[in-house]
Amino acid sequence: MKILKRIILVLASILILWMVVAAFISGDCVYEKSITINAPVEKVWQHTNTLKAMDQWSPWNDIDPAMKKDWTGTTGQPGEKMCWDSEKDKAGKGCQEVKKVDAAGKRIDTDIKFLTPYESEAHAYVKIVPEGNGSKATWGFTSEIPYPFTVMKLFMNMEDAIGKDYQKGLSGLKELSEKP
Secondary structure, three states, X not given: OHHHHHHHHHHHHHHHHHHHHHHOOOOEEEEEEEEEEOOOHHHHHOOOOOHHHHHOOOHHXXXXXXXXXXXXXXXXOOOOEEEEEOOOOOOOEEEEEEEEEEOXXXXXXXXXXXXXXXXXXXXXXXXXXXXXXXXXXXXXEEEEOOOOXXXXXXXXXXXXHHHHHHHHHHXXXXXXXXXX
């Protein structure tokens, strides 16, 4: 019985420590990656201003070419929505919806809801700005990790988790945009 009490005491202590540490860690999660493109802003913008345009350079299409996609709403307008369903865990299942299109500022903002492999939400964006004789494209997102899972930030490295996917997508955007 003493061993069981000790085990319970140790587990309770670990749980309390976890909860206290989690209280001091922000749940904010932010990631972005940029690439320089040798093409005018307007040309790059044409490949980023709708979900259908962004789908042309999405790095996740290669994970599951047979991924099911359902498009609704008006292309390039708030409310344009794409839902996907993949048998492959890395691609998962979810929906992305355009929230704002700023053609003058060359920025598109979307909300993403992931249903599998785990439920989460993120606010994503792509923005294009002039840089030298070309453009700079920045793709990013913000999300909120709920308490007490904020402790996971101590063990997460966003660059390791999604950096390669973002780089692959931005490289695809660069290739598309630099074609004559």
